[in-house]
Amino acid sequence: MKNLASDIQYDRKQWTIDSWRSKKHIIGPHYSDLKLLEEIEKKLVGYSPLVGYNEVLRLKDYFTKACLGQVFILQAGDCAEAIIDLPEKKVQSTCDLFGQMIEMLQPALNVPIVPVGRIAGQFAKSRTDQYEIKNGIKLPSYQGDAVNTIEFKSDKRQADPNRLILSYNYARQILNDLHQNIGSHSLFQQTGFYTSHEAFLLPYEQSLARKIPETDQYYTSSAHMVWLGERTRYYESAHIEFLRGIQNPLGIKCGPTMTINDFLSLIEIFNPGNIPGRLMAIIRMGSKEIKEKLPPLLKAARHHNLHILWSCDPMHGNTVYSSHGYKTRNFQHILNELKDFVSIVQGEGNYVGGIHLELTAENVTECLGGAQNIKENDLSKNYKSYCDPRLNKSQALQLISDFSKFL
Ligand code: PEP
Numbered sequence: 001m002k003n004l005a006s007d008i009q010y011d012r013k014q015w016t017i018d019s020w021r022s023k024k025h026i027i028g029p030h031y032s033d034l035k036l037l038e039e040i041e042k043k044l045v046g047y048s049p050l051v052g053y054n055e056v057l058r059l060k061d062y063f064t065k066a067c068l069g070q071v072f073i074l075q076a077g078d079c080a081e082a083i084i085d086l087p088e089k090k091v092q093s094t095c096d097l098f099g100q101m102i103e104m105l106q107p108a109l110n111v112p113i114v115p116v117g118r119i120a121g122q123f124a125k126s127r128t129d130q131y132e133i134k135n136g137i138k139l140p141s142y143q144g145d146a147v148n149t150i151e152f153k154s155d156k157r158q159a160d161p162n163r164l165i166l167s168y169n170y171a172r173q174i175l176n177d178l179h180q181n182i183g184s185h186s187l188f189q190q191t192g193f194y195t196s197h198e199a200f201l202l203p204y205e206q207s208l209a210r211k212i213p214e215t216d217q218y219y220t221s222s223a224h225m226v227w228l229g230e231r232t233r234y235y236e237s238a239h240i241e242f243l244r245g246i247q248n249p250l251g252i253k254c255g256p257t258m259t260i261n262d263f264l265s266l267i268e269i270f271n272p273g274n275i276p277g278r279l280m281a282i283i284r285m286g287s288k289e290i291k292e293k294l295p296p297l298l299k300a301a302r303h304h305n306l307h308i309l310w311s312c313d314p315m316h317g318n319t320v321y322s323s324h325g326y327k328t329r330n331f332q333h334i335l336n337e338l339k340d341f342v343s344i345v346q347g348e349g350n351y352v353g354g355i356h357l358e359l360t361a362e363n364v365t366e367c368l369g370g371a372q373n374i375k376e377n378d379l380s381k382n383y384k385s386y387c388d389p390r391l392n393k394s395q396a397l398q399l400i401s402d403f404s405k406f407l
């Protein structure tokens, strides 16, 4: 992986909606039926947008205010959405949990808290391991319900273009239910409720990109905001190419391998005009590394007077495997990273603009610790995640309560 730093000028050829396709190495599923994929993409292009540009602008405005500490962005949801989850039930429980978290945070923050779900599109996963081996059988890894299925069977693990349509329809149902819920939930009436996901599956994102009225620019109608994941941030990345021309607010996951030059290059590529509200840095260094790795990024941003919304994902840098092989995270490590994030960001004279969590309202046993004191032996009791371990409702509320005391 070549460092972006050596490419600070980047390739400034003209951006087009499909210019990402000319990149040599595109991370993503391998589709064997390319003709079918093309047909499905064409179909999606003809579908109505999932979210409207006016709502995207509203969130962008909130991002601008969050850079100045006038708004707080609470982003949370599943690691990988399961399309079998009933939309109505899922929306109801997600909104209820967001409502409780907002009520808990409100007194400490005293600014509007804007809910952004990892929802209605978080169903494509970039995986570290391309294959999974079980009992000597090697199959492609699960890559999210938009690509293949979790079942460990050869035909179920093939990337199926039809699942793009399935995903679109599911996202539409979730959005319909969200609209209804927002209307009846007084907390969300003022702010709205927004959707987000990692912009990983570029055929889906391109097909749902729409022209912004009266301009030549595009936004993706797949969500209000999208982010660049840790695994697609590399030299000559197709994902960076696609996202640089997409006008939604963007997140950049910043893990421990992010150098100052990578960081500055990405900001230059995505936000050459240094417009506040365009970029959220989602810090996910891990509790062991944040103290060393975050301050240089904050200093560089200050040196160049860059407008960044500083958020923290205390989940992805703290993933470990239990002795029984469960992917898990320790509540205390998650909390420690958040605590250090707050003191480092505030210590550098910046605002804590948001947090980014993986959670569910269900009483799962995926993360260790918390008030229920979940232990390694408990993980198997109700481990339901298709991908990364989520905080359950009790752990999520406890985290928010503890976090509010750091502010
Ligand atoms: C995620 O958000 O689910 C994820 C995979 O994060 P990251 O790209 O930061 O590892």
Ligand code: CO
Pocket (backbone or CB within 6 Å): 079, 080, 316, 358, 387, 388
């Ligand atoms: Co995850």
